[in-house]
Amino acid sequence: MAVELDEGWTTVITPHRGWLDWRLKQLWGYRDLISLFVWRNFVAAYKQTILGPAWHVIQPLLTTITFTIVFGNIARLPTGGAPPFLFYLAGTVPWSYFANNLTNTANTFVGNAHLLGKVYFHRLVIPISIAISNLVSFGIQLAIFLVALAYYAVTGAGVHMTAWAWMAPVFFLMLAGYGLGGGIIVSALTTRYRDLANLVAFGVQLLMYATPVIYPASSVPAKYRWVVGLNPLTPVIEGFRRGFLGAGEVTLLQVGASFGVMVVVLAVGLMLFTHVERTFMDTV
Amino acid sequence: MSTVIRVEHVTKSYRLGAIGGATLKEDFARWWARKRGRPDPLALVDGEAHARQIGDQFWALDDVSFDVAEGQVLGIIGRNGAGKSTMLKILSQVTAPTSGQIRLKGRIASLLEVGTGFHPELTGRENTFLNGAILGMSTAETRRKLDEIIAFSGVEQFIDTPVKRYSSGMYVRLAFAVAAHLEPEILIVDEVLAVGDAEFQAKCLGKMGEVAKGGRTILFVSHNLSAIRSLCDRVVWLDAGRVRMEGTPSDVIEAYLRPANSETERGIIDERTERSGTGEARFKSVTTSTASGEASDQFYYGQTPIIVRGVLDVAEALPATVLELSLCTTDGLQVTFASTLDVADCAVRLAPGRHYVQAEIDATLVPGRYWVLLGLHRHPNGRTVDFVPRALDFEVLSSAQGSAPDFPYAPRGFVRPIVRWQLEQVPEHPNEICAQP
Numbered sequence: 001m002a003v004e005l006d007e008g009w010t011t012v013i014t015p016h017r018g019w020l021d022w023r024l025k026q027l028w029g030y031r032d033l034i035s036l037f038v039w040r041n042f043v044a045a046y047k048q049t050i051l052g053p054a055w056h057v058i059q060p061l062l063t064t065i066t067f068t069i070v071f072g073n074i075a076r077l078p079t080g081g082a083p084p085f086l087f088y089l090a091g092t093v094p095w096s097y098f099a100n101n102l103t104n105t106a107n108t109f110v111g112n113a114h115l116l117g118k119v120y121f122h123r124l125v126i127p128i129s130i131a132i133s134n135l136v137s138f139g140i141q142l143a144i145f146l147v148a149l150a151y152y153a154v155t156g157a158g159v160h161m162t163a164w165a166w167m168a169p170v171f172f173l174m175l176a177g178y179g180l181g182g183g184i185i186v187s188a189l190t191t192r193y194r195d196l197a198n199l200v201a202f203g204v205q206l207l208m209y210a211t212p213v214i215y216p217a218s219s220v221p222a223k224y225r226w227v228v229g230l231n232p233l234t235p236v237i238e239g240f241r242r243g244f245l246g247a248g249e250v251t252l253l254q255v256g257a258s259f260g261v262m263v264v265v266l267a268v269g270l271m272l273f274t275h276v277e278r279t280f281m282d283t284v
Numbered sequence: 285m286s287t288v289i290r291v292e293h294v295t296k297s298y299r300l301g302a303i304g305g306a307t308l309k310e311d312f313a314r315w316w317a318r319k320r321g322r323p324d325p326l327a328l329v330d331g332e333a334h335a336r337q338i339g340d341q342f343w344a345l346d347d348v349s350f351d352v353a354e355g356q357v358l359g360i361i362g363r364n365g366a367g368k369s370t371m372l373k374i375l376s377q378v379t380a381p382t383s384g385q386i387r388l389k390g391r392i393a394s395l396l397e398v399g400t401g402f403h404p405e406l407t408g409r410e411n412t413f414l415n416g417a418i419l420g421m422s423t424a425e426t427r428r429k430l431d432e433i434i435a436f437s438g439v440e441q442f443i444d445t446p447v448k449r450y451s452s453g454m455y456v457r458l459a460f461a462v463a464a465h466l467e468p469e470i471l472i473v474d475e476v477l478a479v480g481d482a483e484f485q486a487k488c489l490g491k492m493g494e495v496a497k498g499g500r501t502i503l504f505v506s507h508n509l510s511a512i513r514s515l516c517d518r519v520v521w522l523d524a525g526r527v528r529m530e531g532t533p534s535d536v537i538e539a540y541l542r543p544a545n546s547e548t549e550r551g552i553i554d555e556r557t558e559r560s561g562t563g564e565a566r567f568k569s570v571t572t573s574t575a576s577g578e579a580s581d582q583f584y585y586g587q588t589p590i591i592v593r594g595v596l597d598v599a600e601a602l603p604a605t606v607l608e609l610s611l612c613t614t615d616g617l618q619v620t621f622a623s624t625l626d627v628a629d630c631a632v633r634l635a636p637g638r639h640y641v642q643a644e645i646d647a648t649l650v651p652g653r654y655w656v657l658l659g660l661h662r663h664p665n666g667r668t669v670d671f672v673p674r675a676l677d678f679e680v681l682s683s684a685q686g687s688a689p690d691f692p693y694a695p696r697g698f699v700r701p702i703v704r705w706q707l708e709q710v711p712e713h714p715n716e717i718c719a720q721p
Contacts, residue, residue, distance in 0.1 A: 008389055009290075009387040010386065010391075011377075011392065012385060012388075013375075013377060013380070013381065013385060013387075014380075014385045015375065015381050015382055015383075017380075032417050032422045032423045033418065036413060036423070037414075037415045040406065040410075040414055043410070043609050044405045044406060048405075075437075082678055115418070116378070117373075118394075118396045118397045118400045119376065119378070119394060119396065119400050119401070119418055119419065120376050120378055120394065121418060142410040146434070165477070177338055188527075277382050278380035280316050281373070281379045282298060282380055
C-alpha cells in the first residue's frame with residue numbers, strides 16, 4: 001500500500017542537479033511563454049517612441065554609413081574590391097546579431113532577478129526569447145542588405161555571389177549559437193562576479209576589431225594573421241561575405257572547426273547555466 | 285487521500301557575509317588553499333574548525349519534514365525569519381535546498397507576489413496573457429478564461445489601457461484575477477492577501493475558499509491568523525527553521541500565541557523578552573481582577589469592570605508620558621485602544637521609583653480570549669519607553685452572572701457596546717389610502 005502511494009511523483013526537488021540535466025523537454029512546454037516574451041520584447045520596446053520599429057532600419061544604416069565614411073573614405077581601409085557600403089553592411093549585419101545576442105542574454109539573471117525570484121519557469125526561456133527577438137531586427141537588417149546588394153548588382157558594381165551564399169543559414173545558426181552560448185556563460189558568471197557585466201559591452205567591442213568586420217581577413221599583415229585565424233568568428237563573417245560579395249578567405253574546414261567550437265561554447269554555457277540557475281537567487 | 289507534497293529533511297543554509305560579496309580573487313584564494321590542503325584563508329579565525337563552519341553558515345531551514353494530502357489547505361505560520369519564505373521559495377523552485385528533498389504530484393503554481401512580470405507599457409489585456417503564461421497557463425487557456433478574469437478584476441473599462449496608468453488597487457485586482465484563475469493541482473500562496481482594500485481582501489479570501497473546496501491542494505503562508513484559521517485544515521508552525529508544531533489550526537494558533545514556557549508565570553513580565561521600547565521604565569508585573577478585587581483570569585459575560593493592575597519601575601525621571609492599555613484577540617486582532625490621554629488632556633509625570641497602575645475597563649466584550657497589551661510612551665513625540673504586546677490573557681465566558689442573560693450566539697464581533705434602541709411603529713395611514721376606492 002505504502003509503495004503504491006509513493007508512485008506517481010511528477011516533480012522531485014533535490015539539492016543538486018547534474019551539469020547535463022538541461023530538461024529540454026520541459027523547455028518545449030514553455031513555448032507559449034517564449035513567444036509571449038518575444039512579443040513583449042518587441043512591442044514594449046517601441047511603445048511611446050515616434051519611429052517605432054523603424055529603428056531597426058535606422059540603426060544599422062547609420063552605423064554602416066559611419067563606417068563607410070570613417071574606415072572607407074578617411075582611413076581608406078581595403079574592402080577586397082567590394083563597394084565599401086556593401087562591404088561594411090555585410091560585416092555589421094551579422095556581427096550585430098551576434099553582439100546583440102551576447103550582450104542582451106548576458107544580463108539574464110541579474111536583469112530579471114525580480115521575476116526569477118518570484119516564480120519558476122525554465123530559466124532558458126529568457127535567453128532564448130531574447131535570441132528570437134533579435135532575429136526580428138536581424139531579419140529586417142538582412143532585408144536591407146539584400147536590397148542594397150540588388151541595387152549594386154543592377155548598377156554593375158563589383159558584386160558576384162558564390163555558392164557560399166547557400167551556407168548563410170548555417171552562418172546565422174552559428175552566430176545565434178555563439179551569441180547565446182557566450183551570453184549565458186557571462187550571465188551565469190555575473191551572478192557571482194558582478195564585474196563581468198561591465199566587461200561585456202567593452203569586450204564585444206574589442207572582439208569586433210579582432211574579427212574581420214571592418215576589414216577583410218586578406219588585408220591583415222602576416223604577423224597578426226594568427227589572431228584573426230584563431231578567432232572562431234572569422235570564418236562566419238568571411239564566409240558570409242564570400243557568399244554575397246564574392247570576396248573572402250575561408251575554407252569549409254575552417255567553418256567546420258568553428259561550428260565545433262560553437263557547439264562546445266553552447267554546451268559549456270548550458271552546463272554553467274544549469275549549475276547556477278538553481279541557487280542564483282541566494283547570491284544575486 | 286494520497287499525499288501530494290512530501291517534504292523530507294529539507295535544510296537550507298546561506299553563507300553569511302558571502303551573499304553578493306564574492307570576488308574572483310577571494311574564490312581563487314579559496315580554491316588555491318583547498319588545492320594545497322590548507323584551511324580556508326577567508327574563514328573566521330576564532331574557535332575550532334567545526335565551530336567555524338557553523339559560524340559563517342546561517343540555517344534558514346533545519347531538517348524540515350511534513351506531508352500534505354490531496355485537497356488539503358495547509359497554513360504555515362511563524363515569526364519573521366522563521367523560514368516561511370525560504371520554504372515557499374524552495375517549494376516553488378525559485379531556489380534549491382541545501383539538502384533533503386521534496387516530491388510533488390501534479391502541476392504546481394506559486395503566487396509569491398501578485399502581478400509578477402507585469403510590463404507597465406502593456407495594456408491590461410496584454411499583461412493578462414503575459415502574466416498567465418509566466419504563472420504556467422497556456423495562451424489558449426488564458427484566452428478561454430479571459431472574460432471571466434476581466435469580470436473578476438472589475439477593471440473592464442480600462443482593460444485596453446497600459447497598466448502604468450492604473451491605480452495600485454486596479455493593478456492588484458487585475459493581477460489577483462489572473463492568479464485566481466489558474467488551475468494547478470497545487471497552489472502556493474504567500475501573503476498575497478495583504479494587499480488591496482478590505483472588500484477586495486474578502487473577495488480574495490472567498491476565492492481561495494472556493495478553490496480549496498474545488499479539491500485543490502493549497503499551501504498558504506500568512507501573518508493573518510484569522511485567515512489561516514478560517515481557510516486551513518492544518519497548520520505547520522515554523523520556528524527558527526524547524527517545525528515547532530503541526531496540527532489543527534486552533535491548537536497551533538493558540539500555542540503560537542502563548543508566550544514561551546519560561547515566560548508563562550502569570551503576570552510576571554519583568555524578564556519578558558517580547559517587548560520593545562527605550563527602557564527608562566519597565567512593567568514588572570500585571571494582574572486582572574474583578575470589581576471586588578479578586579484576582580481572576582475569567583470574567584462572566586457582561587461583568588464589568590475588568591480591573592488591570594500593573595507594577596511599573598521607573599529608572600529615570602520621565603516628565604511627560606502616556607500609558608496605553610489595549611486588548612487584542614488571540615488571532616492578534618486589536619479590539620480596543622485606551623490611553624491616559626483619553627480622560628485628561630495632559631501627560632503623566634513619572635518620578636524614579638516603583639509605581640502602581642490601575643485601569644478599570646468598562647466594556648462588554650463578546651465571549652472569547654483576549655490579550656492585554658501594556659505600553660508607556662513619551663508625550664508628545666510618541667516614542668515608546670516600554671511596550672509588552674502580550675502581557676496577560678483573560679477569558680470572557682459566554683455565561684453571564686446572576687440573572688443577566690447569557691450571550692446567546694456563536695461569538696460574532698468583539699465588543700457589545702451599550703446600545704439604546706428605539707422602535708416605533710409606522711402609523712397605519714398607508715393601508716387607509718389603499719382602502720379608498
